[in-house]
Amino acid sequence: MTAMTELPGGPALPQERRVVTAVPGPKSQELMARKQAAVANGIGTVMPVFARRAGGGVLEDVDGNSFIDFGSGIAVTSVGNSAEAVVRRATEQLGDFTHTCMMVTPYEPYVEVCEELAKVTPGDHAKKSVLFNSGAEAVENAVKIARAHTGRQAIVVFDHGYHGRTNLTMALTSKNMPYKHSFGPFAPEVYRVPVAYPYRWLTGPENCAEEAAAQAIDQITKQIGPDNVAAILIEPVLGEGGFIVPAKGFLPRLAQFARDNGIVFVADEIQSGFCRTGQWFACEDEGIVPDLITTAKGIAGGLPLAAVTGRADIMDAAHSGGLGGTYGGNPVACAAALGAIETMREQDLAGKARRIEEVMKPRLEKLAAQSDVIGEVRGRGAMLALELVRPGGKEPNPEATAALAKACHQQGLLVLTTGTYSNVVRFLPPLVISEELLNEGLDVLEEALSGL
Numbered sequence: 155m156t157a158m159t160e161l162p163g164g165p166a167l168p169q170e171r172r173v174v175t176a177v178p179g180p181k182s183q184e185l186m187a188r189k190q191a192a193v194a195n196g197i198g199t200v201m202p203v204f205a206r207r208a209g210g211g212v213l214e215d216v217d218g219n220s221f222i223d224f225g226s227g228i229a230v231t232s233v234g235n236s237a238e239a240v241v242r243r244a245t246e247q248l249g250d251f252t253h254t255c256m257m258v259t260p261y262e263p264y265v266e267v268c269e270e271l272a273k274v275t276p277g278d279h280a281k282k283s284v285l286f287n288s289g290a291e292a293v294e295n296a297v298k299i300a301r302a303h304t305g306r307q308a309i310v311v312f313d314h315g316y317h318g319r320t321n322l323t324m325a326l327t328s329k330n331m332p333y334k335h336s337f338g339p340f341a342p343e344v345y346r347v348p349v350a351y352p353y354r355w356l357t358g359p360e361n362c363a364e365e366a367a368a369q370a371i372d373q374i375t376k377q378i379g380p381d382n383v384a385a386i387l388i389e390p391v392l393g394e395g396g397f398i399v400p401a402k403g404f405l406p407r408l409a410q411f412a413r414d415n416g417i418v419f420v421a422d423e424i425q426s427g428f429c430r431t432g433q434w435f436a437c438e439d440e441g442i443v444p445d446l447i448t449t450a451k452g453i454a455g456g457l458p459l460a461a462v463t464g465r466a467d468i469m470d471a472a473h474s475g476g477l478g479g480t481y482g483g484n485p486v487a488c489a490a491a492l493g494a495i496e497t498m499r500e501q502d503l504a505g506k507a508r509r510i511e512e513v514m515k516p517r518l519e520k521l522a523a524q525s526d527v528i529g530e531v532r533g534r535g536a537m538l539a540l541e542l543v544r545p546g547g548k549e550p551n552p553e554a555t556a557a558l559a560k561a562c563h564q565q566g567l568l569v570l571t572t573g574t575y576s577n578v579v580r581f582l583p584p585l586v587i588s589e590e591l592l593n594e595g596l597d598v599l600e601e602a603l604s605g606l
């Protein structure tokens with residue numbers, strides 16, 4: 155990785171951390187006042203600075219501060235911001251046409267993205283895809299497809315699961331605040347069961363997978379009836395729930411239960427997919443081949459695109475005209491996705507994600523050994539996290555989490571928080587970040603932690 159990232163039409167973006175004003179600086183504060191007057195309060199802000207440019211491993215704000223990016227716009231710009239192939243392909247497409255509507259006059263880039271999805275997703279069975287604008291829309295449509303295929307209605311989801319902010323996906327999502335509060339009533343026929351969360355499993359992590367799977371299956375069997383269940387929907391690594399990696403054995407057990415009972419097993423890989431965890435998809439870690447897989451976030455280098463990919467016979471259960479949307483699979487977003495996938499292949503970004511884990515995890519574990527507020531270090535590849543607790547126990551520590559994130563922001567490191575208990579600091583660097591920046595970011599984190 156060179157020290158500079160060439161942005162099309164602009165000067166090179168120095169790959170450095172640089173704090174030249176208070177954070178937020180005066181220009182950001184001015185813009186924030188305009189935001190407060192013009193943008194609805196429902197849109198919150200993690201770090202109150204306004205972006206001007208971003209690329210490689212940094213994000214520059216309007217005051218000239220340059221932040222090391224450990225967020226990637228929530229696991230979206232895995233190939234980096236304004237990645238060369240994304241910009242090149244999207245720009246070409248912009249010049250040819252911007253929209254015809256796939257349902258009116260089809261175009262090749264949509265088909266090409268579906269062909270690529272069939273190649274990169276797990277399993278060598280016949281696959282088909284359908285494209286949408288957002289992750290929530292993909293999840294909604296996976297549910298529609300599973301219901302059409304099975305003729306059943308019930309959907310099984312998990313504690314700590316997150317699937318989006320539309321009405322059905324709010325119902326599928328576990329956490330009330332901020333996602334659901336005051337927004338009900340929610341869609342029916344959604345059932346929540348336990349997930350194997352090793353750190354917080356009451357009898358300890360050793361039997362967590364077995365016990366959690368047994369409880370989940372018992373609840374499905376006794377409370378719903380397997381022959382009423384259309385789909386089991388789970389994130390192979392739970393994102394907004396706190397970067398929970400289900401104990402090994404839990405996912406295969408549920409996938410097997412789904413197979414045995416004619417239930418569609420859906421992996422929501424919207425956050426964990428596209429090389430983020432060191433493989434194309436996180437479910438590969440335990441050799442799971444989902445019937446359907448939902449993707450978005452990392453798929454198109456920042457342009458809005460999402461997909462449902464799966465077994466051709468299941469995907470074809472929905473009648474012609476039953477799926478779609480005006481903008482779904484927009485040609486510019488499809489061109490960007492082809493650029494992003496090309497980048498992931500050519501630069502072996504799955505390998506880069508594994509390397510990021512190799513650099514970060516030992517340092518995070520060293521920090522945990524020295525700190526009485528770090529309860530656990532977890533995650534895979536470039537999807538890593540710290541769970542913060544009160545000293546001496548496991549009680550969640552959201553105050554320390556917020557303070558740590560803020561201290562990092564003020565020193566030029568963009569980190570995000572997450573978790574059901576708002577006590578997890580998560581790390582999602584762009585997979586193209588340099589090792590120098592990665593280590594410098596960890597230096598900042600270390601210092602911020604010591605100042606808590």
Ligand SMILES: *Cc1c(COP(=O)(O)O)cnc(C)c1O
Pocket residue numbers: 287288289290291293316317318319389393394422423424425426450451
């Ligand atoms: C972000 C996310 C979604 C929702 O995607 P949007 O594009 O925000 O609608 C769904 N599932 C998971 C696992 C996510 O991380």
